[in-house]
Amino acid sequence: xxxxxxxxxxxxxxxxxxxxxxxxxxxxxxxxxxxxxxxxxxxxxxxxxxxxxxxxxxxxxxxxxxxxxxxxxxxxxxxxxxxxxxxxxxxxxxxxxxxxxxxxxxxxxxxxxxxxxxxxxxxxxxxxxxxxxxxxxxxxxxxxxxxxxxxx
Amino acid sequence: xxxxxxxxxxxxxxxxxxxxxxxxxxxxxxxxxxxxxxxxxxxxxxxxxxxxxxxxxxxxxxxxxxxxxxxxxxxxxxxxxxxxxxxxxxxxxxxxxxxxxxxxxxxxxxxxxxxxxxxxxxxxxxxxxxxxxxxxxxxxxxxxxxxxxxxxxxxxxxxxxxxxxxxxxxxxxxxxxxxxxxxxxxxxxxxxxxxxxxxxxxxxxxxxxxxxxxxxxxxxxxxxxxxxxxxxxxxxxxxxxxxxxxxxxxxxxxxxxxxxxxxxxxxxxxxxxxxxxxxxxxxxxxxxxxxxxxxxxxxxxxxxxxxxxxxxxxxxxxxxxxxxxxxxxxxx
Amino acid sequence: xxxxxxxxxxxxxxxxxxxxxxxxxxxxxxxxxxxxxxxxxxxxxxxxxxxxxxxxxxxxxxxxxxxxxxxxxxxxxxxxxxxxxxxxxxxxxxxxxxxxxxxxxxxxxxxxxxxxxxxxxxxxxxxxxxxxxxxxxxxxxxxxxxxxxxxxxxxxxxxxxxxxxxxxxxxxxxxxxxxxxxxxxxxxxxxxxxxxxxxxxxxxxxxxxxxxxxxxxxxxxxxxxxxxxxxxxxxxxxxxxxxxxxxxxxxxxxxxxxxxxxxxxxxxxxxxxxxxxxxxxxxxxxxxxxxx
Numbered sequence: 001x002x003x004x005x006x007x008x009x010x011x012x013x014x015x016x017x018x019x020x021x022x023x024x025x026x027x028x029x030x031x032x033x034x035x036x037x038x039x040x041x042x043x044x045x046x047x048x049x050x051x052x053x054x055x056x057x058x059x060x061x062x063x064x065x066x067x068x069x070x071x072x073x074x075x076x077x078x079x080x081x082x083x084x085x086x087x088x089x090x091x092x093x094x095x096x097x098x099x100x101x102x103x104x105x106x107x108x109x110x111x112x113x114x115x116x117x118x119x120x121x122x123x124x125x126x127x128x129x130x131x132x133x134x135x136x137x138x139x140x141x142x143x144x145x146x147x148x149x150x151x152x
Numbered sequence: 153x154x155x156x157x158x159x160x161x162x163x164x165x166x167x168x169x170x171x172x173x174x175x176x177x178x179x180x181x182x183x184x185x186x187x188x189x190x191x192x193x194x195x196x197x198x199x200x201x202x203x204x205x206x207x208x209x210x211x212x213x214x215x216x217x218x219x220x221x222x223x224x225x226x227x228x229x230x231x232x233x234x235x236x237x238x239x240x241x242x243x244x245x246x247x248x249x250x251x252x253x254x255x256x257x258x259x260x261x262x263x264x265x266x267x268x269x270x271x272x273x274x275x276x277x278x279x280x281x282x283x284x285x286x287x288x289x290x291x292x293x294x295x296x297x298x299x300x301x302x303x304x305x306x307x308x309x310x311x312x313x314x315x316x317x318x319x320x321x322x323x324x325x326x327x328x329x330x331x332x333x334x335x336x337x338x339x340x341x342x343x344x345x346x347x348x349x350x351x352x353x354x355x356x357x358x359x360x361x362x363x364x365x366x367x368x369x370x371x372x373x374x375x376x377x378x379x380x381x382x383x384x385x386x387x388x389x390x391x392x393x394x395x396x397x398x399x400x401x402x403x404x405x406x407x408x409x410x411x412x413x414x415x416x417x418x419x420x421x422x423x424x425x426x427x428x429x430x431x432x433x434x435x436x437x438x439x440x441x442x443x444x445x446x447x448x449x450x451x452x453x454x455x456x457x458x459x460x461x462x463x464x465x466x467x468x469x470x471x472x473x474x475x476x477x478x479x480x481x482x483x484x
Numbered sequence: 485x486x487x488x489x490x491x492x493x494x495x496x497x498x499x500x501x502x503x504x505x506x507x508x509x510x511x512x513x514x515x516x517x518x519x520x521x522x523x524x525x526x527x528x529x530x531x532x533x534x535x536x537x538x539x540x541x542x543x544x545x546x547x548x549x550x551x552x553x554x555x556x557x558x559x560x561x562x563x564x565x566x567x568x569x570x571x572x573x574x575x576x577x578x579x580x581x582x583x584x585x586x587x588x589x590x591x592x593x594x595x596x597x598x599x600x601x602x603x604x605x606x607x608x609x610x611x612x613x614x615x616x617x618x619x620x621x622x623x624x625x626x627x628x629x630x631x632x633x634x635x636x637x638x639x640x641x642x643x644x645x646x647x648x649x650x651x652x653x654x655x656x657x658x659x660x661x662x663x664x665x666x667x668x669x670x671x672x673x674x675x676x677x678x679x680x681x682x683x684x685x686x687x688x689x690x691x692x693x694x695x696x697x698x699x700x701x702x703x704x705x706x707x708x709x710x711x712x713x714x715x716x717x718x719x720x721x722x723x724x725x726x727x728x729x730x731x732x733x734x735x736x737x738x739x740x741x742x743x744x745x746x747x748x749x750x751x752x753x754x755x756x757x758x759x760x761x762x763x764x765x766x767x768x769x770x771x772x773x774x775x776x
Contacts, residue, residue, distance in 0.1 A: 037653075040738070045650070111730050144558055146558070147654070149741075151744065211772070211773055214602070215605065216773055218769050236608070236609065241495045246606075253598060264607055267609050315495065
């Protein structure tokens with residue numbers, strides 16, 4: 001019975017060691033990963049929003065959406081991990097001379113998923129609904145962005 | 153097409169062979185170097201006071217308890233050698249048989265027959281009929297069964313396995329006198345059909361009625377073993393209870409006799425230790441002396457006396473009484 | 485009682501070749517499934533798995549607001565595909581462990597409770613066959629329930645319509661592809677579900693108590709939920725058995741990522757193997773019944 005217990009504990013320790021060596025030793029909830037995911041998700045959703053509003057189609061590549069995220073606001077905190085992040089997405093809907101900045105309060109969870117709540121400008125993500133074809137009120141895809149990034 | 157061969161009992165391989173079985177449970181020694189041999193077709197009694205290790209030994213035969221030392225062979229094969237076929241043809245139960253209370257009697261047997269495979273399921277009706285549980289009783293959920301009904305269902309479950317070795321732990325427990333009588337007849341019948349039977353009891357009288365041989369356990373050790381007649385030969389005198397018209401004079405007549413030991417009993421009357429022949433002579437001499445015998449009954453058979461003598465130490469320890477002198481080891 | 489009237493059924497020696505060890509475990513598996521099918525709790529859970537999703541859809545339809553805390557929640561009124569995904573995202577990590585615990589956390593300890601180990605261990609099946617057969621039955625139940633929930637959640641969600649759904653990368657996923665992603669997401673929860681099956685078995689065997697087997701598993705699942713909220717190194721997150729329940733997130737992003745799913749396979753495999761092995765080692769030489 002003692003050898004049995006030792007075997008099981010050894011197996012469990014080996015499994016943990018495997019995981020520890022495989023994954024990085026720190027949290028992977030970094031600004032870089034968040035910004036990359038948020039930026040590209042925003043671009044796709046912008047495209048969707050424009051097509052739902054009946055506007056001419058936009059190519060995501062020409063949008064050059066670029067997110068910049070910071071955690072903690074005025075207080076200096078470690079820039080990693082779950083919690084509330086403030087993000088600004090700079091994009092070019094009308095060419096490089098006219099950048100637009102969309103603000104989001106992003107709640108990031110430990111599994112790498114986030115919910116980004118639109119914080120302006122009002123015409124972009126401030127309103128939860130937009131007017132679709134036939135003057136129907138539909139959900140504004142940019143108002144609340146659900147996304148996930150890889151933490152491994 | 154698988155062949156079924158009927159086995160011929162040659163009597164060369166013993167049915168059960170136990171050698172030096174020892175089992176500890178923490179600090180307690182439940183079994184201490186126990187040896188036991190049961191030949192095929194024998195009806196063997198396993199006796200001992202409560203806590204002697206009977207259930208542990210029977211559990212070991214079933215593989216429910218794995219011994220720390222020693223070997224145990226059923227029909228010449230150890231558990232390691234036989235693998236899954238260890239209990240082939242072996243059936244019975246340890247302590248009160250237990251079933252699934254939310255299933256009825258028949259469904260319980262169906263579950264067990266399913267685990268047995270082969271043709272066990274086809275024997276269910278017959279088995280229920282023979283233990284007296286056919287009809288409405290079989291359709292009732294087992295949680296509503298009495299102890300006697302459970303014992304009978306246990307026997308039915310054993311029958312499904314076409315046993316050549318029956319191992320029964322206190323099978324008469326909880327049965328009414330009619331049930332006990334039926335059980336005895338059934339076990340005698342099974343033995344006549346060549347089935348080996350091992351049954352345990354703390355009551356020597358039950359064992360005497362049905363067994364050919366016995367092993368007596370006390371505190372995990374074998375204190376006596378052998379055929380019943382051999383044990384009887386080595387047993388002390390039987391014990392009688394007697395009432396006469398003049399106890400004082402009767403005691404005086406017995407005093408000089410060394411084959412008859414008489415003493416007065418606290419509850420009235422006398423207690424006499426004497427073999428049957430000596431007792432006959434004593435009664436006749438009482439009559440010759442003008443003393444009438446008003447009551448005479450056998451209180452303890454020789455084997456019962458032997459049993460109590462051998463297990464007195466364990467019983468005294470359990471009751472925290474002072475132990476009598478060390479019991480004599482008898483192995484004919 | 486006519487016990488003594490007739491001959492006892494005669495013992496018949498069987499050819500050694502007839503007995504096949506592999507058949508032994510499957511026999512036990514079949515018997516255990518038979519017993520499970522008769523249990524009220526199992527039948528009740530099956531019925532609930534069939535009608536529950538439709539009740540959830542009805543409930544969602546009656547609300548004008550949408551679930552806010554889970555991915556896909558905001559789209560439940562827009563696309564039918566969002567409904568099974570919302571259910572999965574919201575409930576998988578505690579409903580699924582509870583479902584498997586009801587059977588796996590009880591299937592061994594029930595025999596301790598009824599005292600029937602000595603009854604079934606003294607038939608023609610070895611301890612190994614009984615252990616494996618019961619384990620297989622618990623796994624079968626878990627797989628069955630997950631497949632059932634997958635089908636009913638999908639059908640319930642799609643009855644209203646099959647509009648494309650917005651994925652987790654902001655992309656619009658068309659109906660055909662979305663169907664595959666929903667199925668893949670649900671099936672990706674099978675490894676952690678089986679991990680919890682093995683954990684429930686271990687608790688059941690070690691404690692010989694169904695309350696510990698079932699309740700303990702659910703409690704551990706809840707504990708994982710709490711622990712996962714803490715900021716810890718990634719390997720710590722990946723070591724938790726609850727993390728792989730969410731590995732399907734990566735299926736829905738653009739581009740998709742499969743890292744958590746693959747690491748989840750390692751984690752679940754390890755939990756399954758360690759718990760299963762530990763349970764067997766506890767069981768194989770255990771003393772059955774009270775010793776006297």
